Amino acid sequence: MATIKVGTEAFGLGVMTQADTPREQLDSEAMAIYQIFAEREREFGFSPDVVVEYPPTGEPQTSSFLTDPFGYIATRVAELEKNRPISQIVVLTTYGQQLLGPLSAAGYRTVQIDMPAGPDHTYAFILDREIQATGACSLYLEAVNEADDKIRPTFVLKLIDSDGRLCGGACGSVHERDGKRFAYLATLTLAAGLPPATGTRLAEVMFETLRQQDVTALHLGTQTAGRFYEKLGFRVTHRLVKGLRTRVSSSGQHLTDDLVMMTIAIAQT
Known part of the structure; x- marks a missing residue:
């Protein structure tokens, strides 16, 4: 040593x-x-102006977030907006290959994050909702495949x-x-x-x-x-x-x- x-x-x-x-x-x-x-x-701590959530992805074939990301996020936004308007949605995920089609079609801006030694298919998806209401906040969703063998040390x-x-x-x-x-x-x-x-x-x-x-x-x-x-x-x-x-x-x-x-x-x- x-x-x-x-x-x-x-x-x-x-x-x-x-x-x-x-x-x-x-x-x-x-x-x-x-x-x-x-x-x-x-x-x-987390900013009071950002709602942070980790969608369930344990079973990729049945996860509602992975099989219907647009619907999953829309449901969460509708629930959250009972209390505060959501002005921006940011999704950071290593399941980008699965989410790319549906979220791009839904108008999300696509940011591919290229880290050759990091998780494959890392993407950020961003939707600016142009809501200027007082008290508006952002929704940040993070979904990472922790079982990805590539990120083992x-x-x-x-x-x-x-x-x-x-x-x-x-x-x-x-x-x-x-x-x-x-x-x-x-x-x-x-x-x-x-x-x-x-x-x-x-x-x-x-x-x-x-x-x-x-x-x-x-x-x-x-x-x-x-x-x-x-x-x-x-x-x-x-x-x-x-x-x-x-x-x-x-x-x-x-x-x-x-x-x-x-x-x-x-x-x-």
Whole structure:
């Protein structure tokens, strides 16, 4: 296990890839890191001006959202508009191939999100309803196939403190397309209370790990960390929902974060 220093503190850093670690262990290590991420996500709320829903997709052949997306959404909008008008609908999904025909026909703007190492058929569908009524809000629907084998982790970095405690890490997948290798970052997170710049140092090591695998570009989506990734050099490719998440900074300032898709070139120059 390597060691990285942040200020006066030293952390152990374990690096695992599909080349040296069984897939089941990668899955387990990634899940432990995700649990830290889920805990940190509790620090964020959702904007009161965005209704967030996760349509059921457990059985794709019988899911009303997947078999009749226009009808499903129309029913939800009618129910929600008993309380507030809906001015915009945004659907982010990895079932884009199934939804493309019906939602395009219904007037939704189609945004294909190309992440070569991420979930296939990732699309955003956006409908601006031109409703200017007071109190209008947006409806955001997210439907992701979590069982997609392509997004199973092929790399994991885990950060261990001096007491042997897991205190963060990063995980994602690497895949090849057209002779080039790309990466998708599923999670990069830290436990609360670590020294400033720990996240940046972890990201730098991740970049170097991916370069060693001949990765040329890294993609991700985030609701809560766009500013952090922009400081690392990522650029926004799609800004899908403005002000989706809210939080209070350490100085007491109320901040909002957009749902964005991002990328960075990491090949050696």
